[in-house]
Amino acid sequence: MTTVTSPLAGRAIGLTAVPDPVFSGAMVGPGTAIDPVLEPSVAVAPVDGIVVSLHPHAFVVVDEEGHGVLTHLGIDTVQLNGDGFEVLINKGDTVKRGDAIVRWDPAVAVAAGKSPICPIVALEATADSLSAVREDGDVKPGDTLFSWT
Structure with a gap:
């Protein structure tokens, strides 16, 4: 089972x-x-694994079980062409949960008319493979968002 954290x-x-x-x-x-x-x-790794996709606005970390977790920083923020984002690592790097990946300023996205909402997605998963999904309440980096079996 994979625990995905914020x-x-x-x-x-x-x-x-x-x-x-x-x-x-x-x-x-x-x-x-x-x-x-x-x-x-700073957006941090939600799981231990390898960074297989890395853009200023989004990244995917795949854990040892082959589970890929997408962190998407804002909605339509690809249109900002990196403005407000600073990539701190390289594609292919091995990361531990909590390692810094992208520094960003959500206020830059808001000022550009974009939503700062950040989806955290279990790629190629089914809804019934996730449990204890957090859908409310305050979270800080490292707090559990869901478990993936």
Whole structure:
């Protein structure tokens, strides 16, 4: 079983509250979402593993069980072309839960008219493979968001 923890501080809101039909409809996969604190912060690894995809606005870490966890920093933030983001590691790096991956300022996204909501998605998973999914309450980096079997 994989425990997926929050990469950010904020409030858990669940995927259905994400203002993007691809995420809210769980088309990418099941999971939850974080409404982040609107201050500069660092998004950290939600699991131990290898960074297999890395962009300023999003990253995927795959754990030893082959579970890929997507952290997407804001909605439509790819359109910011990296503004407000600083990548701190390299694709292919091995990370431990809590390791810094991307420094970002959600306020830059908001100022550009983008949502700061951050989906945390279990890629290629089924909804019934997740348990104890956090969909409300304040979270800080390292707090459990869901378990994946």
